Amino acid sequence: xxxxxxxxxxxxxxxxxxxxxxxxxxxxxxxxxxxxxxxxxxxxxxxxxxxxxxxxxxxxxxxxxxxxxxxxxxxxxxxxxxxxxxxxxxxxxxxxxxxxxxxxxxxxxxxxxxxxxxxxxxxxxxxxxxxxxxxxxxxxxxxxxxxxxxxxxxxxxxxxxxxxxxxxxxxxx
Amino acid sequence: xxxxxxxxxxxxxxxxxxxxxxxxxxxxxxxxxxxxxxxxxxxxxxxxxxxxxxxxxxxxxxxxxxxxxxxxxxxxxxxxxxxxxxxxxxxxxxxxxxxxxxxxxxxxxxxxxxxxxxxxxxxxxxxxxxxxxxxxxxxxxxxxxxxxxxxxxxxxxxxxxxxxxxxxxxxxxxxxxxxxxxxxxxxxxxxxxxxxxxxxxxxxxxxx
Numbered sequence: 309x310x311x312x313x314x315x316x317x318x319x320x321x322x323x324x325x326x327x328x329x330x331x332x333x334x335x336x337x338x339x340x341x342x343x344x345x346x347x348x349x350x351x352x353x354x355x356x357x358x359x360x361x362x363x364x365x366x367x368x369x370x371x372x373x374x375x376x377x378x379x380x381x382x383x384x385x386x387x388x389x390x391x392x393x394x395x396x397x398x399x400x401x402x403x404x405x406x407x408x409x410x411x412x413x414x415x416x417x418x419x420x421x422x423x424x425x426x427x428x429x430x431x432x433x434x435x436x437x438x439x440x441x442x443x444x445x446x447x448x449x450x451x452x453x454x455x456x457x458x459x460x461x462x463x464x465x466x467x468x469x470x471x472x473x474x475x476x477x478x479x480x481x
Numbered sequence: 482x483x484x485x486x487x488x489x490x491x492x493x494x495x496x497x498x499x500x501x502x503x504x505x506x507x508x509x510x511x512x513x514x515x516x517x518x519x520x521x522x523x524x525x526x527x528x529x530x531x532x533x534x535x536x537x538x539x540x541x542x543x544x545x546x547x548x549x550x551x552x553x554x555x556x557x558x559x560x561x562x563x564x565x566x567x568x569x570x571x572x573x574x575x576x577x578x579x580x581x582x583x584x585x586x587x588x589x590x591x592x593x594x595x596x597x598x599x600x601x602x603x604x605x606x607x608x609x610x611x612x613x614x615x616x617x618x619x620x621x622x623x624x625x626x627x628x629x630x631x632x633x634x635x636x637x638x639x640x641x642x643x644x645x646x647x648x649x650x651x652x653x654x655x656x657x658x659x660x661x662x663x664x665x666x667x668x669x670x671x672x673x674x675x676x677x678x679x680x681x682x683x684x685x686x687x688x689x
Contacts, residue, residue: 376587406554433650433656436680446681
């Protein structure tokens with residue numbers, strides 16, 4: 309029995325505490341333009357990004373350049389990204405722009421706004437299939453945000469102010 | 482022993498309230514319709530400056546109510562398919578009624594004048610109504626464009642039979658292998674149960 313407990317403790321130790329966990333994602337395509345690289349994923353290849361368990365808190369925001377309330381709150385996510393240490397908090401901006409608009413709209417937008425957070429593209433038309441996998445509570449409107457650390461995760465289908473976003477983040481840290 | 486009883490009691494209360502909180506936070510969108518609800522009628526201005534209500538359609542068996550708009554790439558991607566739905570089902574008693582729920586102050590592209598232009602350019606075969614004051618969409622619970630409600634006329638009113646997306650591929654109509662709205666309307670026309678009653682899709686947020 310005590311042997312079993314030892315194995316469990318060791319297993320937990322090796323899975324949760326080995327520091328930076330490498331998660332390799334297979335992009336379906338990579339857009340390169342004006343010095344900006346945007347990898348594109350379908351949901352299956354992107355999903356591991358929502359389940360990384362390395363002690364870091366991740367703020368994952370679903371947005372698009374055509375979504376006005378998303379664009380309005382983007383500076384707050386940028387501020388979080390710049391104010392918190394890289395090994396504690398990572399901001400990931402998942403764009404739902406259409407692939408044909410990446411070079412004409414998304415990349416110029418990112419350049420103009422000098423966006424520093426990690427930006428990736430999710431291109432998966434069968435959204436009825438993957439939306440519930442992000443959250444059972446998501447109707448599909450954006451902006452939508454997940455804040456997660458390990459197995460603790462909170463989902464928000466709404467806009468944020470900076471204070472509001474930071475408060476929610478602090479609850480997770 | 483008494484303390485133990487209190488502890489068990491407290492634990493029970495916590496467990497129950499945790500469950501209750503979970504129940505409250507489940508997907509119901511702020512007061513919107515669910516399947517089986519009776520949908521409100523309305524009187525909204527059409528692009529030809531007339532006013533349209535569901536009650537005007539004496540011979541309809543039901544309606545395909547679609548909240549859509551000009552500015553949203555997802556709505557634009559579906560325009561041809563919305564026209565096809567109307568052409569296919571209007572004669573069978575299920576006309577498309579499109580409603581623009583957006584506030585033009587937030588989205589100038591979605592002004593009443595721009596609705597007229599877009600409808601003319603695309604050759605809309607259906608009414609394209611303006612939810613002036615944004616009063617109708619919250620009653621339906623629409624959160625985004627496009628957002629479809631299939632209604633079936635009954636003696637009690639127009640009953641909600643389907644809520645969600647048009648099909649399962651916004652990018653390419655020919656790749657869509659689940660045609661949710663078509664399947665729903667065909668089922669209703671055959672007196673059958675709608676096979677998939679709710680779906681979710683990415684769309685442009687109505688609230689700006």
